[in-house]
Amino acid sequence: MRYDALIIGAGLSGLGAGIRLAQFGKRVAILEKHTVWGGLNSFYKLGGRLFDSGLHALTNYAPRGERTKPLGRILRQLRIDHDALELGEQSWSAVRFPGIELRFSNDLALLRSEIARAFPGEADAFERLLADLPGYELLDGSSSGRSARAELAGRFREPLLVEMLLCPLCYYGGAREHDLDWQQFAILFRAIFLEGFARPAGGIRPVLDLLVKRYKAEGGELRLRAGVARIVVERGVDRALDRGVDRGIARDFDRGAAHGRVRGVVLENGEELDAEHVYSSAGWVETLALCPPEHARGVGPVEPGPLSFFESLTVTAEEPRALGFDGTAVFFNDSPRFDYRSPDALVDPHSGVICTPNNYATTEPLTEGLLRVTLLANHAKWRALDPERYVAEKARAAELALAAAARFAFDVRGKAVFQDTFTPLTIERFTGHAGGAVYGSAHKRPDGKTGIDGLSLVGTDQGFVGIVGALLSGITVVNRRALEGAGSAS
Ligand SMILES: Cc1cc2nc3c(=O)[nH]c(=O)nc-3n(C[C@H](O)[C@H](O)[C@H](O)COP(=O)(O)OP(=O)(O)OC[C@H]3O[C@@H](n4cnc5c(N)ncnc54)[C@H](O)[C@@H]3O)c2cc1C
Known part of the structure; x- marks a missing residue:
């Protein structure tokens, strides 16, 4: 099967890139290894409830009609109506350090x-x-x-x-x-202080469904359970010889394109798909790991990003307001110096993010309370645990998270009607990001180029993160390719 473009990953950047390519009339397929779309920002059902896997806040909020801000730009390019997102703005959020608070909202005057x-x-x-x-x-x-x-x-x-x-x-x-x-x-x-936070009514799922609908309406193909096992790269000399170019000239050509040219992918089920261009949202390190080593060597970072997170989700019968909290998010740190790094222990309860979907001005009535607490976490330490210890340590980390929430926002201890947690290993398993590195490699590739012709990066390792950032990344890389001319060097 031959495509103009294949996209690895149905996260937000993959969906953004897919819609744009389909709009340009390209024959395109998104290949997602999981059974659902959304990647880091997806959804799941547990205990009869629908949870967002990542959503704290849609950053980069812009009201309807703001066409130059990132949100306005992506909606215009993807041809999605602002009203369809049904965004509810945050009440207020805060940065809290010992004895001091700075509140902010979507109005800069507050900060x-x-x-x-x-x-x-x-x-x-x-x-x-x-x-x-x-x-x-x-x-x-x-x-x-x-x-x-x-x-x-x-x-x-x-x-x-x-x-x-x-x-x-x-x-x-x-x-x-x-x-x-x-x-x-x-x-x-x-994104955070000048534009601010909002929440789509119903969480991330309606947004993702809207994007998928848009993509399919433009003629795009979405294949789930379609993990990419390998990216096929051919040497420039092979390609040139295929085209009947003289062997000597072909070798010279190959020296100029030392890392080769993409030809397609092989799926985990062995199926081969040919394409002129492959866009990967899997991450830079992860994408190169799918390429033949002789082509991938020396063209990108070899270490995954260092930062990952633990998150606890606690459902309560009462809403946070009834428990004394009417804010949206609190970014806390319990000493004057903020130490943003992979902790020496499993988690670092000294700083983190506390947030709730309840205190947005959404049109959607929420019947229960939800508290999310995010802490920095050490992937290697979680990886080293045996299964029994892993379960016990998840429970212990959740206690630390709730104790921090009690100190810096509100107390739900003894009030949980349901709880879930995830660790760097969960993130790695469900997104393929090595080391559970939510924000990817410390090295970014703003032009999306990988050094291998026809293979581009979109998403986290292109340089834009978050929901709006990831969509913008997919759109930007595709637009740039379209301007350069289809099939030109990557
Ligand atoms: C806990 C958490 C909370 C977050 N909170 C927010 C928030 O509140 N607001 C916000 O704006 N952002 C938030 N983010 C960040 C945001 O989710 C990400 O920046 C964004 O979703 C990244 O999108 P992406 O398309 O670049 O990558 P991803 O979402 O990682 O998509 C990559 C996709 O590629 C697939 N894939 C990987 N390898 C293969 C392969 N070999 N074959 C096929 N498919 C493959 C993966 O399964 C995945 O679906 C959060 C992230 C996390 C983890």
């Missing part, structure tokens, strides 16, 4: 006033930061080579403010330990 209240000497520096923040036209997910931590330290006299600004941005998109690249900081600062 401005909070900074003026908590750090009066820094209000002007904060305004200068806002004025100097690179605009979207300059942000393509590439690395500026500048440390956001160092940049902020040069702008603010209060180290605590630097830590407090970094905390939510790292949790919602930091692929490397301790710091963010300045470009990534600007993308995340805009």
